Amino acid sequence: MTKTINSGSKVVRTLVALAFAIGFGVAGWYAGWQPVSAMLAGWWRAQNLVAVSAQILELSLDERVDESLTWQVKAEFVYHYQGKEFRSHRINIAGDTHDNIGNYQQACYQQLLQSKSQGQGVTLWADPKNPQFAVLDRQPRFRLLLFSLPFALLFPMISLLACWGVWRIWHEVPNRTLAPDHARQSARGGAQFASHTTLVPDTGAAYGMALFAVIWSLMSFAIAVPLFLQKWESKKLALDWYYLSLLFPLVGVLLISFAALNAYRRWRLGKTSLLMVQQAATGRTDIRMRLQFATALGTRLQASQLHYPLTIQFQCAQKDKRNEDAVEKVLWSQKQAVKIAMHGAQHFDFTIDCPAGLPASGMQDNDALQVIWTLQVKLLGYTLDFIIPVHHTAHSAPDQQLSHRSAASLKRDAASSEKNAGSSRGSFVFMGPHKVVSSPGTRTARWVILSIIVLTLMLTSVFAYLSSLHAEDDDAQAGLTDRPLIAPAQKETLTRLQARLKAGADVNARDGDGKTLLMHAALDADLPSVQFLLEHGAQVNAATPLDATGLGERTALFDAIQADALPVLQALVAAGANIHQASNQVWTPMHYGAYRGAVKSMAFLQTQGLPVDERFSGARGSTPLMIAVEHDQVDSIRFLISAGADKNKKDLYGEDACSYARYFKKPLAAKTLGCD
Numbered sequence: 001m002t003k004t005i006n007s008g009s010k011v012v013r014t015l016v017a018l019a020f021a022i023g024f025g026v027a028g029w030y031a032g033w034q035p036v037s038a039m040l041a042g043w044w045r046a047q048n049l050v051a052v053s054a055q056i057l058e059l060s061l062d063e064r065v066d067e068s069l070t071w072q073v074k075a076e077f078v079y080h081y082q083g084k085e086f087r088s089h090r091i092n093i094a095g096d097t098h099d100n101i102g103n104y105q106q107a108c109y110q111q112l113l114q115s116k117s118q119g120q121g122v123t124l125w126a127d128p129k130n131p132q133f134a135v136l137d138r139q140p141r142f143r144l145l146l147f148s149l150p151f152a153l154l155f156p157m158i159s160l161l162a163c164w165g166v167w168r169i170w171h172e173v174p175n176r177t178l179a180p181d182h183a184r185q186s187a188r189g190g191a192q193f194a195s196h197t198t199l200v201p202d203t204g205a206a207y208g209m210a211l212f213a214v215i216w217s218l219m220s221f222a223i224a225v226p227l228f229l230q231k232w233e234s235k236k237l238a239l240d241w242y243y244l245s246l247l248f249p250l251v252g253v254l255l256i257s258f259a260a261l262n263a264y265r266r267w268r269l270g271k272t273s274l275l276m277v278q279q280a281a282t283g284r285t286d287i288r289m290r291l292q293f294a295t296a297l298g299t300r301l302q303a304s305q306l307h308y309p310l311t312i313q314f315q316c317a318q319k320d321k322r323n324e325d326a327v328e329k330v331l332w333s334q335k336q337a338v339k340i341a342m343h344g345a346q347h348f349d350f351t352i353d354c355p356a357g358l359p360a361s362g363m364q365d366n367d368a369l370q371v372i373w374t375l376q377v378k379l380l381g382y383t384l385d386f387i388i389p390v391h392h393t394a395h396s397a398p399d400q401q402l403s404h405r406s407a408a409s410l411k412r413d414a415a416s417s418e419k420n421a422g423s424s425r426g427s428f429v430f431m432g433p434h435k436v437v438s439s440p441g442t443r444t445a446r447w448v449i450l451s452i453i454v455l456t457l458m459l460t461s462v463f464a465y466l467s468s469l470h471a472e473d474d475d476a477q478a479g480l481t482d483r484p485l486i487a488p489a490q491k492e493t494l495t496r497l498q499a500r501l502k503a504g505a506d507v508n509a510r511d512g513d514g515k516t517l518l519m520h521a522a523l524d525a526d527l528p529s530v531q532f533l534l535e536h537g538a539q540v541n542a543a544t545p546l547d548a549t550g551l552g553e554r555t556a557l558f559d560a561i562q563a564d565a566l567p568v569l570q571a572l573v574a575a576g577a578n579i580h581q582a583s584n585q586v587w588t589p590m591h592y593g594a595y596r597g598a599v600k601s602m603a604f605l606q607t608q609g610l611p612v613d614e615r616f617s618g619a620r621g622s623t624p625l626m627i628a629v630e631h632d633q634v635d636s637i638r639f640l641i642s643a644g645a646d647k648n649k650k651d652l653y654g655e656d657a658c659s660y661a662r663y664f665k666k667p668l669a670a671k672t673l674g675c676d
Contacts, residue, residue: 013169021162028155035094035148039140042093046138049125050496053505054079054088054134056116061109062098070098071105075112079124081131081503088124088134094141101144108137111512123509128499154215198292199274201384206266210259217252265382270295274375274386275347283356283393291348291377291384298343301380306343312336313376314352316390318359321368331371332358341379354390361390494528497521507536514544514552522556522572525565530556530572540575543583554583561589564598569605579610586616594624594640597633602640612645621652622660629660629669637672647673 058076063069073096077088090096091108099105115122126134271294278287298304315333332355341348352375359371373388497517501507510516518538521529534540546552557577560569573579582588587595590610593602602624606612615621625645628636641647647657655663658675 010169014166017162017165017169021159021166024155024162025159028151028159032148032151032153032155035097036145036152039094039145039148042095042135042138043140045127046093046125046140048127048129049135049138050128050503051123051500051505052079052081052126052134052503053121053500053509054124055121056112057087059109059112059116061105064098070100071109072096072098073105073109073112075136077122077124077134077136079126079134081126081134084131086126086132086134088132090133090135091137092141093125093135093138094144099144101141101147104141104143112136121506121509123505157215197276199276199386199388201272201274201386206259206262209255210263213252213255213259217249217256262382265380268300269293269297269380269382269384270300272384274377274384276388279391280352280354280373280388281391281393282354282358282360285353286351287354289350289352289375291350293346293348297341297345297348298380304343307340308343308380310339310341310348311378312339312350312352313378314354314373314388315376316358316371316373318364319370319372321370356393360392361388494526494532497529497532501536507533507538508542516542516556518542519544519554519556519559522565522568523559523563525560525563525568527565527567527571530568534571534575540572540577541581543581551584553581555581557581557589558583558587558592561593561598561601562596564593564596564601566600566604569601573604573608579605579608582617588614588616588624590614590624591616591622591627594628594633594636595631597628597636599635599639602636603643606643612640612643613649615651620655623649623651623657625649625657626651626655626660629657629666629673630664632664632666632669634668634672637669641673 054077056075057078058074060074062072062074064072073091075089075091079086079088112122122136124134124136125138273292273294275290275292276287277290278284280287298308313333313335316331318329318331320327320329334353336350339348339350354373361371361373363370373390375386375388377384377386508516508518516538518530518533518540519542521533541555543553543555555577557569557572557579560572579589583592588610589605590602590612591614593599593605602612613623613625615623622630623645625637625640625647628640650656657673658670660666661670661673661675
């Protein structure tokens with residue numbers, strides 16, 4: 001008789017699956033695809049924007065208390081482009097919303113507030129084709145992108161899995177139980193055993209594990225990386241519970257490594273299948289089986305052997321799904337002695353026994369009880385699992401007759417198989433056409449995998465929320481970081497610079513780092529832009545601000561040295577750049593050239609009267625040669641020696657250049673200096 005699945009149960013499961021499909025699909029769109037697509041579109045549009053000068057009319061930091069505290073900078077700017085006045089409220093190129101990802105909103109507000117209180121203008125980036133569009137920050141928010149990626153990638157994936165689940169619910173094959181008049185029919189597939197049957201291994205667990213590893217890794221990396229960056233930027237690297245977030249990506253790496261190793265072992269073994277000559281039935285012994293290899297055994301190994309150990313375990317288990325959690329109980333298990341499979345074999349023959357008194361495969365009287373017979377084969381480090389359809393002996397008379405008809409052939413094959421221990425000489429006599437039946441996977445396993453994925457997403461979401469609260473507390477205690485998030489002075493072509501100044505922009509405007517347009521042009525080795533800016537009043541000796549640690553006071557001259565752009569350096573010096581002005585309070589241009597290996601710049605500075613042996617004005621009093629040795633700049637060492645630098649000159653602690661080479665373990669520098 002046939003037992004059909006209750007339609008009411010199908011409706012309930014369908015509603016649950018649809019709830020997952022709709023819920024995760026909508027969440028994936030609004031929390032994932034929408035912000036990610038906006039960021040990508042904004043990044044593409046930002047390539048064609050031009051800088052314009054603007055004034056701040058209104059400014060506020062709007063707070064919203066929902067499930068957590070979020071902020072949004074709201075401002076109104078007025079600017080002119082091609083003689084017309086426009087207004088804009090846009091802050092970021094990807095769009096403006098309330099969020100608490102990092103301290104972007106607070107830092108942006110503080111910078112705008114400072115500019116507004118001092119009566120200074122800001123730089124907006126306008127679209128020449130549509131001047132009504134102008135934005136303050138044209139750089140996509142990388143941290144927000146990382147935060148949105150899990151929603152954009154994983155939530156739609158879960159939605160699709162749920163849709164697939166709906167399809168499976170209404171297209172699943174009904175379970176069948178054995179009846180006297182269907183003695184020779186498989187409990188799961190209906191395959192007739194008048195012919196031999198080929199089973200393929202169940203790969204559902206392996207695929208489920210790989211999918212779980214990928215999802216876990218994407219979620220954990222997307223959550224942990226932004227949080228770690230936030231901690232790094234706040235310069236609070238003390239070991240606390242916060243760094244437990246790094247364990248999640250580590251687990252993800254281990255899971256992916258395990259899945260990759262498992263896939264590699266499966267590839268080494270090649271495609272395999274299990275050939276059943278007889279119907280498996282309880283109480284029957286010496287049931288003939290053949291393990292077939294599509295690729296000759298061992299030929300994919302880097303180091304082959306003459307033979308390989310093989311273990312076989314046959315078991316009967318009962319899965320009880322009457323409670324909320326499915327419980328699997330092993331009713332019987334038998335592990336055979338280790339067998340030997342020969343290298344290059346195309347198949348391996350063996351027998352199994354099914355003891356009497358055990359239930360057959362399939363659902364029992366209660367649909368919540370299922371009996372599963374599993375044959376497990378371990379070979380070349382990989383485990384193959386085959387689901388074996390087992391019947392009752394009392395209803396197996398036709399197959400017994402088939403067995404008797406081929407008894408002589410089977411006995412001959414048994415003797416040959418035992419003699420050759422798995423070599424390809426032994427063969428079975430197969431009768432009837434060849435049928436291939438896939439080993440059935442369990443629907444319960446698929447739903448368990450889906451449940452694990454959903455649970456993982458929920459846990460990581462809670463973890464991200466708690467971590468964000470902890471990060472907010474850190475920011476509240478330490479104050480806002482001074483990391484610049486707005487960069488009005490970005491790399492510009494000469495055409496854009498001309499358009500910017502024509503629109504009324506300040507030629508000496510600074511970005512969040514305090515760098516001017518002239519500094520950016522010098523670092524880009526853009527001589528036409530440098531000359532254009534100098535002609536229009538750019539301050540050649542303008543320096544970056546000096547911070548509390550003593551870093552700063554860097555002029556465009558140092559940017560030209562960093563790029564070793566000799567024409568730019570000459571243009572700056574001709575415009576009055578001070579070659580004796582130090583950076584970071586101690587670095588002279590010659591020291592910086594030695595550090596960067598800028599030989600052309602050092603040679604020019606020497607012709608302008610800058611000494612090659614001048615000491616630092618602070619710290620150890622190192623010479624440019626010592627700096628070159630410390631940073632293993634061989635070209636700088638050779639130039640300085642040829643220019644007359646004294647390698648025996650000592651710093652304030654009595655150390656010379658060779659002492660630096662020994663202390664910093666720079667053998668190439670020591671060899672270039674000729675140190676003993």
